[in-house]
Amino acid sequence: MRVEPYDLEAGTRTDTVTGRLLLDGRRAAVVSVTRTTTAATSPPQPGTRVPARWRGDRPRRVRVDWSDEGMIAHVARLERDRRAAALGVDPATLTADPVPPGTRPRDAVVMWSHNGALLPDGTAPVFVDEADRIKRHGRPTEAVIAAIDFLAPLPGTTPSGASIANVALDVDAEDGGTYRVLARFGFRTPARRQQIGHPGARIPVRVDRRDHTRVVLDATRLPES
Known part of the structure; x- marks a missing residue:
């Protein structure tokens, strides 16, 4: 096995690793793969054996199945x-851990891009039961969307045409x-997203009277879209 540093930037390192496949204990084709890790991670040493998958008809198409949990957690961060x-x-x-307790680093990388994630500050968004209570009893007021970041909804969690975003209000x-608070809002139609889903939009909201950081969109006070 031979290791050649390929890149050292932004706290990561990418090495080109060259070695020989072992098939049923027999030496086969020589292959090269790249491996990205944290910069502090030592590269694999000559003689290291790692599991690999290969295509019998195309032996140079190889997937080396080692993982660096530190690197994956770094990507999640x-x-x-x-x-x-x-x-x-x-x-x-x-200060919150970008890999929440009980979550695999690999899952956390994906989690931050969809509507099942925490808000980026580590707090939980307002979910259905809490939202219903705040809509009934919360203080009506208004807010301005200061920034917005659209997410990829998990399959089956939103109606067709709806969208979801984290917002700074x-x-x-x-x-x-x-x-200023962070929240998560849903926009039930493309027209509603065009109407208020942008920085500068002034929107009606309701605020939890017990915790002013818990805010929901008050769609009943929006014009039809």
Whole structure:
């Protein structure tokens, strides 16, 4: 096995690893693959054996099945930080683990891009039961969408044509000022998304009277779309 550094940037390293396939204990074709890890991870040493898959009719089409959980967690952090920055949140201020407890790093990489994820600051979005309560009893007010980041809904979780986004909101407070919160809103039609799904849109909301950071869109006060 031979290792050649390919790239060293942004806390990662990519090595080209050259070795010989072993098929049923017999040496077969020599192949080269690339491996991306965290910069602090030592490259594999000559003589290291790792599991691989190959196509019998095309022996150079090889998949080497090792994983670097540290690297995958690093990628999850980059995706979470990208989502935070899109909402105007400085990633350096985030303290929550980008791989939530009980979540595999590989799943966390995907999680941050869809509507099953936490908000980028690590808090849970308002889900159905809580939203129903806030819509009934919450304080009616207005907010301005300061930033918006659209997500990829999980299959089967939204009606056709609907979309979901994380939003940064400047909410009108009772004292006449405003305050910033993160939330997740759904837009039930493309027309509704075009109407209010953009920075600068002023929208009606309801705020939990017990926790002013819990905010829902008050669609009953929106014009038909």
